[in-house]
Amino acid sequence: MVNGDKQIASNTSILYTQTDLEHPEKIDFETGVCMAYTHRSPEKETVNEDCAALIPYNDEGGVLIIADGLGGIPGGETASKTAVNCLQKSIAAAAAENQPLREAILDGFENANKKILSQSTGAATTLAVVEIQGYRIRPYHVGDSMMLVTGQRGKKKLQSVAHSPVGYAVEAGMLDVDDAVHHEERHYVSNVVGATDMRIEIGAALRMARRDTLILASDGLFDNLYIDEIVEIIRTGNIQNAASELLQLARQRMAAPAANLPCHPDDLTFILFRRNQ
Numbered sequence: 001m002v003n004g005d006k007q008i009a010s011n012t013s014i015l016y017t018q019t020d021l022e023h024p025e026k027i028d029f030e031t032g033v034c035m036a037y038t039h040r041s042p043e044k045e046t047v048n049e050d051c052a053a054l055i056p057y058n059d060e061g062g063v064l065i066i067a068d069g070l071g072g073i074p075g076g077e078t079a080s081k082t083a084v085n086c087l088q089k090s091i092a093a094a095a096a097e098n099q100p101l102r103e104a105i106l107d108g109f110e111n112a113n114k115k116i117l118s119q120s121t122g123a124a125t126t127l128a129v130v131e132i133q134g135y136r137i138r139p140y141h142v143g144d145s146m147m148l149v150t151g152q153r154g155k156k157k158l159q160s161v162a163h164s165p166v167g168y169a170v171e172a173g174m175l176d177v178d179d180a181v182h183h184e185e186r187h188y189v190s191n192v193v194g195a196t197d198m199r200i201e202i203g204a205a206l207r208m209a210r211r212d213t214l215i216l217a218s219d220g221l222f223d224n225l226y227i228d229e230i231v232e233i234i235r236t237g238n239i240q241n242a243a244s245e246l247l248q249l250a251r252q253r254m255a256a257p258a259a260n261l262p263c264h265p266d267d268l269t270f271i272l273f274r275r276n277q
Contacts, residue, residue: 013088016052016269017081024243024272029054030062030132032276035243038269041220042254050218050269051080055088057095061133063087063105064271066145068126068218070192071266075123079116083127083193086112101131105140109193109200116194124194128160128216135275137214139203142193146222149206149214150235158206158214159227163191163199178226181262186223213239213274220268221246224253239274246270 014027016038024037040048049069056062067083069076087108094104109127116123126143137158139147144162151157161171166183168190169175180186191199208214213234221230225246233249234242250268257263 013053013055013092015084015088017084018047018051018077020048024240024247026240027054029064029273030056030060031135032274033239034064035239035272036270037243037247039267041265041267042251043265047077048267048269049076049080050220050267051084052216052269052271053084053088054271055091057091057101057104061101061131063091063101063132064130064214064216064273066126066128066216066218066269066271067193068143068145068220068267068269070124070126070189070194073122073124075119075121076125078119078121079123079125079194082115082119083108083112083125086115087127087129101133102138105129105131106200109140109142109198113193113195113198117196122194124192126189126218127193130214130216130273132273136205136207138205141201141203142191142198144189145216145218147214147216148227148230149208149212150231151209152211152236154231154235156227156231157208157212158203160201160203162189163201164189178228181223181226186264187219208275210275211236213242213272215270215272217270218267219264220266221250221270223264223266224250224262224268226262234272239272243270243272246272 053065067080069080090108126145128145149158
């Protein structure tokens with residue numbers, strides 16, 4: 001089920017901060033359509049530390065964002081909200097002055113890092129951003145919130161590398177991607193917004209073919225589903241059904257541990273984007 005459809009105005013951002021959605025929301029955005037969902041972990045009563053945003057830039061460009069405040073660190077929910085708000089302000093200012101979107105995104109990262117550090121609480125967040133310019137996208141990220149693009153046949157055209165010991169081990173071929181979901185050190189993050197040595201990873205530009213699907217998600221998704229499961233669900237078919245299936249399977253895994261299947265209750269946030277032009 002989908003909790004309503006949204007048509008995003010040319011100058012209107014959609015921000016999800018400390019939000020618990022009952023169902024994924026469908027949003028027309030730039031050259032495609034998005035499904036957005038966020039909800040706190042089923043095992044906690046405190047607020048959702050994940051944030052998400054869809055921010056327009058101009059008639060052909062916009063930005064998708066996922067931020068995951070670090071659990072167990074004071075103010076994780078504030079850190080993720082700060083990151084999203086800083087990016088929104090930076091992009092809005094760039095749009096008003098007709099400045100490059102790439103510079104606005106990098107400024108948003110830097111401003112968020114400075115602001116979080118200035119609060120001196122030890123708070124931090126991951127930050128995954130995808131710039132959309134017409135049919136081309138470019139990923140930017142800090143931390144282990146992941147981004148992935150798949151074609152209709154399941155070919156992975158983009159997959160970000162988690163900034164963590166486990167993520168680097170997978171990238172180096174020292175650890176199988178499915179085994180990584182069960183690794184006891186999977187939650188160690190080596191690069192965050194809110195650190196003096198923060199490093200922004202900028203990916204290569206990618207042209208999305210028609211019907212390609214992009215997903216950004218917090219580890220509430222990637223720690224409960226195998227990557228090949230995610231690809232199989234989102235690669236084709238109705239994007240609303242794909243969002244619902246991702247949500248149902250993640251909730252099922254979190255609620256009912258099963259042998260040899262991942263089960264890591266956590267805040268869950270994702271944005272699906274599919275080109276429809």
